[in-house]
Amino acid sequence: MIQFLLKGILRDKSRSLLPITVVSIGVALTVMLSAYMEGAFGDMIDQNARFETGHVKVMTQAYAENKEQLPNDLAILGVDELTESLRSDFPQMEWVNRIKFGGLIDVPDENGETKGQGPAAGIALDLFGANSREAQRLNIESSLVTGTMPTKKGEALIGHDFSEKLNVKIGDEVTFFGTTMNSSMTFQNFIVSGTIRFGAASMDRGALIVDISDAQHMLDMEDASGELLGFSKLNVYDDDQTQEMAAQFNAKHTKDDDEFSPIMLPLREQNNLGPMLDYSNMMSGIFIFIFVFAMSIVLWNTGLLGGLRRYQEFGIRLALGEAKGQIYRSLLMEAVLIGIIGSIVGTAIGLAVAYYLQVVGIDISGYMDNSTMLMPSVLRAKVTPGLFFIGFIPGLLAMVFGNMLSGIGIYKRETARLFKELEV
Amino acid sequence: MNKESVIIIENVTKRFPVGEGEFTALKNINLQFKRGEFTGLVGPSGSGKTTLLNIIGSLDSPTEGKAIVLGKNISDLSHQESALLRNKHIGFIFQVYNLLPVYTVFENVEFALLLQDYSKEERKKMVMEALEWVGLAGMADKKPDKLSGGEGQRVAIARAMVKRPEIVIADEPSANLDAANTHAILKTMKQLNEELGTTFLFSTHDEKVMGYLERIIHLRDGAVEEDEIIEANIINR
Numbered sequence: 001m002i003q004f005l006l007k008g009i010l011r012d013k014s015r016s017l018l019p020i021t022v023v024s025i026g027v028a029l030t031v032m033l034s035a036y037m038e039g040a041f042g043d044m045i046d047q048n049a050r051f052e053t054g055h056v057k058v059m060t061q062a063y064a065e066n067k068e069q070l071p072n073d074l075a076i077l078g079v080d081e082l083t084e085s086l087r088s089d090f091p092q093m094e095w096v097n098r099i100k101f102g103g104l105i106d107v108p109d110e111n112g113e114t115k116g117q118g119p120a121a122g123i124a125l126d127l128f129g130a131n132s133r134e135a136q137r138l139n140i141e142s143s144l145v146t147g148t149m150p151t152k153k154g155e156a157l158i159g160h161d162f163s164e165k166l167n168v169k170i171g172d173e174v175t176f177f178g179t180t181m182n183s184s185m186t187f188q189n190f191i192v193s194g195t196i197r198f199g200a201a202s203m204d205r206g207a208l209i210v211d212i213s214d215a216q217h218m219l220d221m222e223d224a225s226g227e228l229l230g231f232s233k234l235n236v237y238d239d240d241q242t243q244e245m246a247a248q249f250n251a252k253h254t255k256d257d258d259e260f261s262p263i264m265l266p267l268r269e270q271n272n273l274g275p276m277l278d279y280s281n282m283m284s285g286i287f288i289f290i291f292v293f294a295m296s297i298v299l300w301n302t303g304l305l306g307g308l309r310r311y312q313e314f315g316i317r318l319a320l321g322e323a324k325g326q327i328y329r330s331l332l333m334e335a336v337l338i339g340i341i342g343s344i345v346g347t348a349i350g351l352a353v354a355y356y357l358q359v360v361g362i363d364i365s366g367y368m369d370n371s372t373m374l375m376p377s378v379l380r381a382k383v384t385p386g387l388f389f390i391g392f393i394p395g396l397l398a399m400v401f402g403n404m405l406s407g408i409g410i411y412k413r414e415t416a417r418l419f420k421e422l423e424v
Numbered sequence: 425m426n427k428e429s430v431i432i433i434e435n436v437t438k439r440f441p442v443g444e445g446e447f448t449a450l451k452n453i454n455l456q457f458k459r460g461e462f463t464g465l466v467g468p469s470g471s472g473k474t475t476l477l478n479i480i481g482s483l484d485s486p487t488e489g490k491a492i493v494l495g496k497n498i499s500d501l502s503h504q505e506s507a508l509l510r511n512k513h514i515g516f517i518f519q520v521y522n523l524l525p526v527y528t529v530f531e532n533v534e535f536a537l538l539l540q541d542y543s544k545e546e547r548k549k550m551v552m553e554a555l556e557w558v559g560l561a562g563m564a565d566k567k568p569d570k571l572s573g574g575e576g577q578r579v580a581i582a583r584a585m586v587k588r589p590e591i592v593i594a595d596e597p598s599a600n601l602d603a604a605n606t607h608a609i610l611k612t613m614k615q616l617n618e619e620l621g622t623t624f625l626f627s628t629h630d631e632k633v634m635g636y637l638e639r640i641i642h643l644r645d646g647a648v649e650e651d652e653i654i655e656a657n658i659i660n661r
């Protein structure tokens with residue numbers, strides 16, 4: 001019988017073409033959007049991790065509460081020892097110190113008079129360590145517009161746009177003004193070794209990148225650091241694992257009555273990324289739901305039209321001795337067959353587009369100039385194994401559901417009425 | 425010869441709801457049909473021929489009275505049971521030959537057998553035999569739209585006959601056929617009636633068809649007006 005149905009579907013284009021097209025389009029969109037979301041959210045979370053949050057981040061409780069103000073007076077003291085203990089407690093992670101600091105960048109002219117000033121958003125990280133992957137993690141090398149990476153103490157990278165505005169050249173000296181950990185004024189000269197543009201507006205405004213030892217020195221932060229970031233050595237964010245690790249660390253180190261005791265926050269608990277993570281997991285579900293719903297309605301109606309056209313066939317089949325239930329079931333069987341064909345076609349199309357997006361991406365930097373959110377400026381899709389079958393859920397569900405609804409007409413009609421359609 | 429009755433109609437009345445009220449399409453009909461009859465229901469349009477054939481074919485059931493077909497009371501059958509009765513024992517031929525357009529001649533006839541447990545080889549043998557009865561064995565692979573009206577109706581006869589039913593119901597089978605084709609299909613059916621002993625029940629307006637009938641039941645306004653035996657057409661069996 002299935003063979004018979006399949007023959008019918010393949011030979012009767014009007015019965016198969018429209019539903020297969022509808023299913024294919026819906027499935028392709030589901031696959032594409034899921035891939036796109038997967039890619040966009042994945043990129044976004046990855047960027048946040050690399051630039052901001054780490055997979056986990058250790059701060060003092062007080063720092064964590066005020067971290068937007070970059071309160072280095074609340075930094076972790078004795079950070080070398082803490083880092084060592086983290087390395088031995090959680091060897092699956094790579095642990096790095098970072099200091100974020102604010103202040104002013106002053107550009108002097110040849111007489112030492114101020115030529116121009118701008119706000120500085122400083123990041124200090126381990127640039128010189130032999131095994132440090134920090135530069136790589138922040139994509140510094142590929143974000144360089146001019147010049148080179150700092151190679152020794154006293155060298156710094158500044159934002160390219162800032163350097164253009166104030167006409168700063170490679171090798172020029174700029175002065176950083178700021179406050180130390182103990183709230184006294186400090187200034188420090190840096191030789192500009194290069195200019196940088198990350199492509200994320202929030203990163204590029206007033207960028208000043210220096211080695212952590214320079215920052216510790218000028219900010220009076222010897223053996224101290226604002227933030228201690230952990231990155232999985234496998235470079236994948238595992239939500240459950242990091243939460244477990246944080247719980248374990250906090251149980252041991254975090255004390256309610258000491259706001260300078262350290263606390264470990266997983267990525268999920270920083271920068272509102274938790275809802276984002278949940279959202280990204282939920283998105284596919286939402287797409288599937290929307291498409292199942294919309295496609296079901298379309299397929300229901302095409303099924304109704306097709307069904308009307310086929311009342312003649314149903315009449316013949318009733319006369320030949322099929323029961324209504326058998327006809328109904330065979331309709332659903334057809335729906336499954338069409339759903340499978342449509343899902344295969346749609347998945348193929350969707351994956352092809354997703355793959356294109358994965359390789360080429362969509363540049364959204366034009367829309368991002370004033371955004372403060374840390375977002376990648378090229379959105380990319382990501383082809384994951386799940387995509388190979390995610391489309392089958394809406395494809396099959398919608399087709400079967402649509403036909404279930406339209407097929408009810410067979411039951412509603414009197415046998416003799418269906419049969420009457422045979423009379424011309 | 426005293427043959428058993430395969431169809432017994434007892435005090436059958438059929439009413440259809442029409443708007444607020446009801447329309448009585450059959451009024452207290454009493455009839456019996458014996459095995460091997462070649463009988464026609466004749467009457468003006470709207471006299472109830474199709475309604476009565478549908479009840480006998482278990483596609484519909486009487487409002488009052490009993491219709492007993494092959495020992496089964498139509499009113500008592502479930503959907504499945506009436507489907508089974510049609511599947512095994514009743515063949516239908518319609519006014520328009522009504523083949524499924526996407527399937528070949530062979531597949532159209534085979535369809536009637538798919539619901540029963542015949543093997544592929546058995547089916548093939550039975551289908552080809554049925555196509556030979558109607559002289560269309562050479563057209564097995566054609567699609568219905570390549571057939572003439574007469575050929576199409578012959579395929580429909582093959583489809584009705586392939587499972588060798590006990591009763592064949594033919595509702596105005598010649599309505600869309602010319603004279604030559606009408607004579608051809610009636611000869612074929614008459615021959616099958618004689619060879620296989622199948623009971624044939626027609627409805628018709630057609631004088632040419634009446635020329636073959638052994639018994640003519642005249643219906644008017646849902647009632648039997650006359651029940652006439654045509655001795656001349658009865659072949660001694």
Ligand SMILES: Nc1ncnc2c1ncn2[C@@H]1O[C@H](COP(=O)(O)OP(=O)(O)OP(=O)(O)O)[C@@H](O)[C@H]1O
Nearest residue numbers: 440441442447449468469470471472473474475476
């Ligand atoms: N489902 C129905 N609902 C309402 N009225 C019906 C229904 N089926 C048949 N009728 C009415 O019952 C009467 C008998 O109809 P039927 O189809 O049996 O006539 P017929 O003798 O076959 O006519 P024809 O020669 O035109 O085929 C007609 O008046 C028809 O309108």
Ligand SMILES: [Mg+2]
Nearest residue numbers: 473474475595
């Ligand atoms: Mg009729």
